[in-house]
Amino acid sequence: MVRYQPGQKFDLHHDWYPTLQRLKDGRRFNRIASFFVYLEDDCAEGETYFPYIETGNLQRIPDERKFHVHEDGGIAFPPIAGNAVFWVNLLANGTGDMRVMHAGLPVVEGLKTAMNLWPRRYAR
Numbered sequence: 217m218v219r220y221q222p223g224q225k226f227d228l229h230h231d232w233y234p235t236l237q238r239l240k241d242g243r244r245f246n247r248i249a250s251f252f253v254y255l256e257d258d259c260a261e262g263e264t265y266f267p268y269i270e271t272g273n274l275q276r277i278p279d280e281r282k283f284h285v286h287e288d289g290g291i292a293f294p295p296i297a298g299n300a301v302f303w304v305n306l307l308a309n310g311t312g313d314m315r316v317m318h319a320g321l322p323v324v325e326g327l328k329t330a331m332n333l334w335p336r337r338y339a340r
């Protein structure tokens with residue numbers, strides 16, 4: 217769970233681990249994908265921002281309320297309670313994909329609450 221009050225943000229990062237995480241039973245894993253679910257959207261701004269995702273070849277006009285092209289490049293998803301963003305974190309060879317770097321832009325007013333679900337890929 218993440219919760220933001222006015223002025224709070226989450227700086228640019230990726231959700232995948234640079235090195236595999238190790239469990240007590242010895243298994244090692246990374247976060248293959250992310251589901252980011254907005255639970256509370258009673259706020260101004262606070263978009264989830266992906267600076268390296270381009271929309272150049274979109275086949276249809278997107279709904280601007282769901283996401284928009286950011287003025288600095290990339291795309292941004294405004295928090296809408298009940299909506300979720302899904303993306304894949306790892307390349308086919310298991311290493312992290314830099315294109316899914318993202319940030320939680322500052323919340324200017326109100327509260328934003330959201331939940332992360334991180335399915336795992338285990339090393340064999």
Ligand SMILES: O=C(O)CCC(=O)C(=O)O
Pocket residue numbers: 218226231262263264265318319320321330332
């Ligand atoms: O708050 C956001 O929009 C992004 C949060 C995030 O990236 C995370 O919790 O890993």
Ligand SMILES: [Fe+2]
Pocket residue numbers: 229230231318
């Ligand atoms: Fe994240």
